[in-house]
Amino acid sequence: MSRPLARLVGARLLLSLLSLFAVSVIVFAVMEALPGDTAQRILGRDATAQSLAVLRAQLHLERPAVERYGEWLGGVLHGDFGTSLVARRPVLPYIAAHLGNSLLLAGIALVLHIPLAVGLGLLGAATRRDGPIDTAISAAALLGMSLPEFVVGIVLISILATTLGWFPPLALLDEAHSVGAVISTLFLPVLTLNFAMTAYVLRQTRNAMFDVLRSDYVRMATLRGLPRGHVLLHHALPNALAPAINAIALNAGWLVGGVVVVEVVFNYPGLGRLLVESISFHDVPMIQASALVLSASYITINLAADMATVLLTPKLRVN
Amino acid sequence: MSMDKPQTGAISRRLLLAGTAVLAATPRVFAAAATKTLRLATGEADGVKGTLDPAFGNNDNDAARASLVFERLVVPDPGFAPQPQLALTWTPDATGQIWTFALRPGVAFQDGTPFTASDVVYTYRRLVDPKLGSPAAAILSQVDPDGIRAVDDHTVEFKLRSPSVEFPLLIANRFTYVVKAGQTSEQLRTAGIGTGPFKVDHFVPGEEPSVYARNEHYWQPGKPKVDRVELRGIAEDSSRVAALLANQVDIVLELPVRSLQRLEGNKDVTIQSARTNAWFGLAAFSDVPPFDDVRVRQALKLVVNRDQYLKAVVGGHGTVANDTPVAPWQNYGLPDAPKPPDIAGAKKLLADAGHPNGIDIELYTSAADSGLLEVAALFQAQAAPAGIRVTINKAPAADYWSNIWLKKPFVVTSWNARAADEALALPFLSTGEWNETHWRNKEFDGLIFEARRTLDDAKRSALYQQAQHLLQQDGGAIILLYADTVGASRANVRGYRIHPQKINHDFSDVSIDD
Numbered sequence: 001m002s003r004p005l006a007r008l009v010g011a012r013l014l015l016s017l018l019s020l021f022a023v024s025v026i027v028f029a030v031m032e033a034l035p036g037d038t039a040q041r042i043l044g045r046d047a048t049a050q051s052l053a054v055l056r057a058q059l060h061l062e063r064p065a066v067e068r069y070g071e072w073l074g075g076v077l078h079g080d081f082g083t084s085l086v087a088r089r090p091v092l093p094y095i096a097a098h099l100g101n102s103l104l105l106a107g108i109a110l111v112l113h114i115p116l117a118v119g120l121g122l123l124g125a126a127t128r129r130d131g132p133i134d135t136a137i138s139a140a141a142l143l144g145m146s147l148p149e150f151v152v153g154i155v156l157i158s159i160l161a162t163t164l165g166w167f168p169p170l171a172l173l174d175e176a177h178s179v180g181a182v183i184s185t186l187f188l189p190v191l192t193l194n195f196a197m198t199a200y201v202l203r204q205t206r207n208a209m210f211d212v213l214r215s216d217y218v219r220m221a222t223l224r225g226l227p228r229g230h231v232l233l234h235h236a237l238p239n240a241l242a243p244a245i246n247a248i249a250l251n252a253g254w255l256v257g258g259v260v261v262v263e264v265v266f267n268y269p270g271l272g273r274l275l276v277e278s279i280s281f282h283d284v285p286m287i288q289a290s291a292l293v294l295s296a297s298y299i300t301i302n303l304a305a306d307m308a309t310v311l312l313t314p315k316l317r318v319n
Numbered sequence: 320m321s322m323d324k325p326q327t328g329a330i331s332r333r334l335l336l337a338g339t340a341v342l343a344a345t346p347r348v349f350a351a352a353a354t355k356t357l358r359l360a361t362g363e364a365d366g367v368k369g370t371l372d373p374a375f376g377n378n379d380n381d382a383a384r385a386s387l388v389f390e391r392l393v394v395p396d397p398g399f400a401p402q403p404q405l406a407l408t409w410t411p412d413a414t415g416q417i418w419t420f421a422l423r424p425g426v427a428f429q430d431g432t433p434f435t436a437s438d439v440v441y442t443y444r445r446l447v448d449p450k451l452g453s454p455a456a457a458i459l460s461q462v463d464p465d466g467i468r469a470v471d472d473h474t475v476e477f478k479l480r481s482p483s484v485e486f487p488l489l490i491a492n493r494f495t496y497v498v499k500a501g502q503t504s505e506q507l508r509t510a511g512i513g514t515g516p517f518k519v520d521h522f523v524p525g526e527e528p529s530v531y532a533r534n535e536h537y538w539q540p541g542k543p544k545v546d547r548v549e550l551r552g553i554a555e556d557s558s559r560v561a562a563l564l565a566n567q568v569d570i571v572l573e574l575p576v577r578s579l580q581r582l583e584g585n586k587d588v589t590i591q592s593a594r595t596n597a598w599f600g601l602a603a604f605s606d607v608p609p610f611d612d613v614r615v616r617q618a619l620k621l622v623v624n625r626d627q628y629l630k631a632v633v634g635g636h637g638t639v640a641n642d643t644p645v646a647p648w649q650n651y652g653l654p655d656a657p658k659p660p661d662i663a664g665a666k667k668l669l670a671d672a673g674h675p676n677g678i679d680i681e682l683y684t685s686a687a688d689s690g691l692l693e694v695a696a697l698f699q700a701q702a703a704p705a706g707i708r709v710t711i712n713k714a715p716a717a718d719y720w721s722n723i724w725l726k727k728p729f730v731v732t733s734w735n736a737r738a739a740d741e742a743l744a745l746p747f748l749s750t751g752e753w754n755e756t757h758w759r760n761k762e763f764d765g766l767i768f769e770a771r772r773t774l775d776d777a778k779r780s781a782l783y784q785q786a787q788h789l790l791q792q793d794g795g796a797i798i799l800l801y802a803d804t805v806g807a808s809r810a811n812v813r814g815y816r817i818h819p820q821k822i823n824h825d826f827s828d829v830s831i832d833d
Binding site: 053161169172277283 | 364367368449451452453454457508524525526528551553554557561562564565567718720721722752
């Protein structure tokens with residue numbers, strides 16, 4: 001690892017510890033400010049004065065907020081993320097299982113996303129700017145992004161699952177017993193996610209490509225008589241990738257924790273759904289752990305993206 | 320609190336391993352092909368909240384789990400008449416205050432232990448124990464813990480705080496599943512042992528599906544008819560329907576009425592529905608202005624056009640209601656047809672009450688249950704011509720039943736189906752825990768209590784009906800409609816009957832054709 005890269009990583013890691021601490025304080029404070037408490041959310045309509053009192057005592061909800069936060073923080077520093085107030089079981093196995101599911105879905109979605117979005121961006125840039133192909137690609141991608149994910153998801157289910165029967169409508173991972181079955185099970189959610197993600201990366205790639213293609217060194221390469229494909233891929237693309245990488249990183253972060261709607265439509269037990277459900281139950285230890293894991297993955301993804309940008313972009317490598 | 324490094328390192332390594340194990344998700348080897356699995360789906364996702372403990376069950380998943388693993392002394396049939404399950408017969412004393420239940424002999428728990436009266440005593444004492452904090456204590460307030468005793472191995476006696484002719488139905492509720500004596504709350508949460516047709520095979524709250532296996536000790540010969548049951552909660556309506564169509568589930572316990580057309584005529588799917596007294600309506604605090612004037616409450620009841628709610632809220636799959644929670648076809652139901660709207664009459668009542676220029680009221684609603692938003696929008700439109708200006712306040716769904724309902728003076732509400740006494744008592748008795756209208760009417764209370772101790776059927780019926788008339792004229796609830804309960808199964812599923820009370824299931828007789 002080169003020295004500037006090492007310095008970048010070191011500084012970022014220090015900063016990210018501070019960010020994680022700040023996240024935990026903010027999340028805890030917000031949950032304290034929200035109306036209602038865990039006992040009310042668990043009992044819901046069945047709550048009686050008696051049952052609320054018993055449950056509050058069992059969950060130690062009466063203790064001051066600062067004390068509860070301090071105890072939680074102390075536990076975390078010892079690697080103990082606490083016990084879910086709702087499940088009454090340790091938080092960590094839940095986080096691990098849901099994070100695993102989210103990473104699996106995100107990973108497969110990215111495998112399709114990166115070549116698809118960058119490829120379409122390149123294709124747009126390779127043809128005439130605002131020509132029929134370029135316009136058609138952009139319009140289709142923007143349409144896919146504009147439709148809410150639950151609409152795309154339900155339409156895909158009704159066509160590809162209910163009518164044609166090619167893929168299962170629900171992504172029931174527990175029933176997929178082979179690699180092929182996992183891919184088939186996750187196909188519809190992955191497709192839905194790509195509808196939402198493609199446009200941004202595609203536009204970034206395309207616009208950066210058009211900028212780079214106008215630069216002197218690319219014209220020079222073209223004038224030297226190099227083949228068009230060679231100029232596009234080897235001369236223009238590497239210097240046009242930086243904005244695309246940042247856009248992909250943004251999408252990757254979203255995939256890990258922000259795809260609640262898709263997780264609900266396909267009944268997929270991901271981290272986003274765990275977080276949202278925990279918020280509705282006021283399950284503070286579960287919320288804290290989910291929020292920390294999500295923040296950590298955002299930080300990691302962004303760091304990885306910055307490193308990739310430095311490594312892949314010739315201009316930055318030289319400097 | 321020391322920060323010893325090795326421990327932190329060990330934990331992060333464990334976390335990493337756990338993550339990788341999940342990622343690797345090794346294929347599970349499945350049982351022999353002959354295993355028959357019944358796949359159930361409810362319409363509710365309950366996250367990590369799920370429980371098997373009957374004392375704390377509070378959603379459709381909990382209800383389904385309990386009905387797989389446990390049984391009750393008495394179950395309500397579709398017409399809400401009590402039917403024997405773990406009890407064979409029951410008899411009151413001359414006053415209806417002491418009830419004696421003869422238990423079914425030859426029944427064993429899933430671990431082989433014989434079922435006896437001590438299990439029943441343990442179950443009921445546990446439910447009414449204030450230290451347990453079960454919501455059942457409020458429903459079973461007539462049960463005195465010291466009055467529950469085992470007369471012999473197969474006879475249980477309940478001495479009530481006051482006479483109750485309807486006692487057998489009262490204990491046929493969603494909390495009263497009989498658990499094995501001595502099981503703790505921790506054990507019951509995920510590993511309860513009952514006498515039901517299936518035993519728990521794998522249940523971790525928040526992990527789907529939960530899995531149940533055939534109970535080899537089941538007392539009904541030839542049942543259950545499948546080897547395994549898998550239960551999932553699928554909250555998204557269209558996904559649940561798609562899963563049924565794609566044969567990912569065998570039975571959906573709740574079907575959105577707007578999907579019915581899509582499913583009707585599909586030869587792979589059988590739709591089932593049952594009329595119920597599960598009701599939708601509005602609840603006004605009758606001790607808060609302007610609702611503290613009975614004329615205002617009567618005006619609110621006069622402006623509504625009940626037929627329109629039936630279409631807007633449940634797509635016509637229900638019956639109009641007439642400000643009573645007891646449906647006309649139920650025991651003690653009132654036969655009268657609902658009144659048509661009378662805007663002029665409502666205006667006059669408001670003017671008499673000192674509101675010649677109408678009233679401004681705030682109505683709370685939420686997406687907490689499907690249909691609540693539609694009720695609010697329609698009421699706003701229907702009330703406007705009478706000078707009742709309604710501002711709709713839409714509360715967050717997660718917060719509605721815990722922080723808005725019972726706390727705000729005017730809300731949209733809905734109640735599950737119940738037998739007449741419970742349907743009247745829970746929301747409307749002065750002392751009720753869930754008195755959502757703050758209506759405290761001594762005459763009404765007296766009628767219900769008198770009905771409970773009246774052994775003569777005709778006289779008791781007259782008392783329950785008189786109580787309902789009082790509720791209609793004076794109460795703070797505008798009860799608009801009764802919603803049908805609708806479910807569906809794959810066409811090759813036999814023996815499943817949907818019950819009007821959506822918490823009641825019997826999966827012991829369900830089989831799947833090849």
